[in-house]
Amino acid sequence: MKYLIIFLGSLLFALNISVTILPQKWVVKAIAKDKVNINVMVPPGNSPATYSPNFNQLKKLKNSQIYFSIGVPFDKKYINKIKEINPNIEVVDFAKYIKKDSNPHIWLSPALLMLQAKVVLDTLIKKDYKNKDFYLQNYKEYIQKLANLEKKGFSEIKQKVFLTFHPSFHYFAKDFLIKEIAIEKEGKTPSFSYLAKIINLAKKENIKTVIISPEFSTKYAKIVANKIHAKVVIISPLNEKPTTTINKLIEVLK
Template sequence: MKKTRIFILTIIAIIICTLLYTTSKMGETSPEEKIIVATSIMPQKEFIEAVGGDKVKVIVMVPPGANPHTYEPQPSQLRELSKARIYFQIGSGIEFEKTWMERLKEQNPNIKIINCSKGIKLMKEDPHIWTSPRNAIIIVENIYKALIEEDPNHKEYYTENKDKYVTRLKKLDEQFNQTLTGKQNKKILVYHPAWTYLCRDYKLEQITIEREGKEPSPQTLAKIIQEAKKDNIRIIIVSPQSNKQSAQAIADEIGAKIVTIDPLAENYIENMEKMLQTLKSI
């Protein structure tokens, strides 16, 4: 009888300890509990992590330094994608998504596709919607809506994170407004036409060296040089993925400085602040 009582008390003690341990662990997020999501480009990674924080793990299909016009996913990336619950699609017509989106869905038929361009007025000639802070705010809101739908238990957490990040984006928008309002020279010379939305929202004019993905002809180059001299352009903006030969030829001819700004950089706000500082000096 005594042994039976000891056995029962031991079992009760084990159950109580197990319950206490389980309770102490409630609310902790282990790596296994993170929502695995995927997206196409690095700027989206910052947006998703700004909202999702430690509740999400982000797979980026086009890695740093790769060209979304030509990149092909590696087998290891496709294996990772098969575990993702959400794909945050840019939805603006970038070449990677036009080429690969259907194949990515075949790789993971259950993945939920979120079009992050919803609510943005698209321009066919430029898929780089994120290069305007005003569009970035809309993209972040679309990400937020998808995360609270997928994981409603953490709505308060996502809301707090989203509000903090959107506040930073609104401050960035105001800085662009203050810097560019009343500026007489509204023209910027760029190699790749990646800044169309920025120019639209802040009333700038983008002169591009590359036209329809092709290097300029000698005649086009001469025309650009003539226009740049006339407008006293002293800065040429290029991306790391660009062939800088044509830009350098123009810079040598007009005495301009070449500034490298990557529209695909992950550190979005820091990168856009660099763009803002560049525009101050045009």
């Protein structure tokens, strides 16, 4: 009974935070631990490009003090609605310190995760200064884990080019100075002539790995993989723990 009261008390006095996608939850948790309650707007198995929030999710926003956006289509579509539901919510962009292009997948790069962790740290200290040392210690530990992961990637990745359907691993490739070739072009289904071009390029680059995401069509990626005799690996960019996803990518590209 005693421990139940302590647990309920910690939940009651924790900060209420909403995030757009699961990988953000893990970054926030890495810094805040049990001092936050986190509401994820796009649940597992759904695409942030097409998902619409339900009534209960919108209701939870009323209790959130902070909303961490990340620049996916869901944010662009609903951010004004979120502010309308809760005018007092502080909206903080995970890409605050990041120079990025139109590709939103910034959570799959150790270097960019470090910058996102700093955004979380600054925001938490601003809202909950009394726990500054706690957040700072967790931040330092998380940064060290990311630095170790980046070091591992540079030492172990041997394949310099890989193929994917949707360009989900764009910043991962940039971080490790390798090349991602995407079959999907500007969000459109590839034409047969474009597929033929991709196949020729893949043969020229001697690509041995095609990485596909379960959130997108696997049809065209498998066609190309068969033509170039490459292995097909399924990795979701939206897995909850981004460091695990990055680790999987490193292992695949050994």
